[in-house]
Amino acid sequence: MPKPLSASFYARPTIEVARDLLGTVLIHRAPEGLAAGRIVETEAYLHDDPACHASRGPTPRNQAMFGPPGRSYIYLIYGMYHCFNVVTSPRGVGEAVLIRALEPLAGLPLMAARRKTDKPKALCSGPGKLVIALGLAKLPNGSDLRSGPVTILPPGSFPMAAGASPLGNIKVTTRIGITQAAQLPLRFYLEGNPFISRK
């Protein structure tokens, strides 16, 4: 069984963490079964960045972002979906990385049942989709991603699914779906990967 990413992995500048998370494996060992996918798309949210929930100081919703790195930050968006983030940087700064897309690796039938589709490219190709596919919506905010049922494993440490695509170069673009600070180059994805949310 591979070891989850260390606490020191997350306690680094958020842009570095966002880039280095590409190729790692997000896994949820739920009572219903295991589901896992390779992270292929991320976005960085910085403390002085108007698009970041933490940029205007702590509130009840965003308090996990000010806690220790390597914990979850999950929030409700548009009344019906959730977004899953990993808290980064030294404790108290208020930064995180949004996980935007996964390449499904394990538990595809379970993902298909949760998502109500069995098309592999539709399972995890968006932040709301992957939360549904992995069953992350009810994970408590601030969950430790080194010890809980939801963890992130280093690249290549998980048995490669048949036909899984190779890792490409990292491409950088502006972030998706935001209005504030929309010009900042803080979205990262594996170039050519068919499982990203959009080109």
Added chain:
DNA sequence: AAACGGATGGGCT
């Protein structure tokens, strides 16, 4: 292929 609008509810000015 792209554009559009509806669903749906908590957070914050």
Added chain:
DNA sequence: GCCCATCCGTTTG
């Protein structure tokens, strides 16, 4: 009361 770090079905070109 307005604003969303979204998704999906429908319409339009």
